[in-house]
Amino acid sequence: MRVLVTGAEGLIGTAVRRSLAGRHRLTALTLRREEFPSFVADIGDLESILPAFDGIEAVVHLAASASVGSSWEEVLANNIVGTRNVFEAARLSGVQRVVFASSNHAVGMHEREAAPDAYRADDPLVIGEDVAPRPDSLYGVSKVFGEVLGRYYADVHGLRVVCLRIGAVSRDDDPCAGGQPDRMRVLWLSQRDCAELVDCALTADVRYAIVYGTSDNPRQLFSLRGARELGFRPRDRAPEECP
């Protein structure tokens, strides 16, 4: 499949490029010139990104202000206008499929209200794919926007759209690192599991779906049912406890 990856220079973009290069014909879209071949353009400018969509069958849309602390100005430009431009470029170019990198922060208030008890191994709460959107941040608001925009492009324009509410992917790929170890062991998504989930979303036979993505961690706070229906079989697992 000829796949365009936006934000290919980022943490998840790098994992996707490394894992999926042998399975699909990847084209990278990046904001700046990188050490790997890429089409350089800003997703804030629809005209400038359009040529990158020529002949593409599927888009993996990762480019975004990716911090939960992003300002309104940042999410407006990159996550709202940018995401609309990516969907619109896909529609204009006849691209049939978009995989959209959403986030657990789209429903982060459900988690926040239940934390920290919900991180315990014996806590029964599971946050399903069908809970009402409850973002914990403007970043989360922008991710809900992308999910709903994707729903519109699927329903009205016939695209296939899969939204991945990605857990916690980290640069060191270590489920015990970082400042919130209890949360991290629950939310952890290893880099290779993340790339695998993206590949499942690229090939699944669905019109529209929202799924969560975490590794096969001992405590599953976010349902993996939807991801498993896409064929996702996580191979990594956070430990029961961190040292």
Add this chain to the structure above:
Amino acid sequence: MRVLVTGAEGLIGTAVRRSLAGRHRLTALTLRREEFPSFVADIGDLESILPAFDGIEAVVHLAASASVGSSWEEVLANNIVGTRNVFEAARLSGVQRVVFASSNHAVGMHEREAAPDAYRADDPLVIGEDVAPRPDSLYGVSKVFGEVLGRYYADVHGLRVVCLRIGAVSRDDDPCAGGQPDRMRVLWLSQRDCAELVDCALTADVRYAIVYGTSDNPRQLFSLRGARELGFRPRDRAPEECP
């Protein structure tokens, strides 16, 4: 209550001004100078609207590109950026409550998939307040955005927010006029019922709610349960059949 009404010059704004003037101390915010007293500013500019929020207890946010056929550029400027500015101005000014004019088009695909059968008096389908967002238009996408942004301001900043998924309010207030009479009899919300619903939303004791607004029509496709829980008792009713 000291209430600021944005878009006070519009169809619903006019109904709200006429019905609620005796119950609250209303201030109008309008884009241009009108025949009634108003604070003139563009909701696209946060700084310019801020003074209108001084001393206000509640905002009724009606200003928007209100056509279901609005372009992306229109909904981006007026419904996305403008709505964010209204919520942010409310937060910055210590306003405790926002009533947001959402729309049935936020979930319009649920209706479209069931139409025209769902307009028949004996059809059992009821679209609940908890269905997944499925906008039928970019206008609908922008209304979901406003609902979700309101949820964020309620959850994170403590505002009280009620989102009204308003049915069909028409200039002539006639449930039998217009090009889609079967739909209109189901979706019709009379102007005085609309103003009443806004008043219920202004005074209800809730942190956050999404409700539908139609009159007491013979066929109820959109649930009125949520609106009734706010105290809404519609007084008008579309006829069983139109001539």
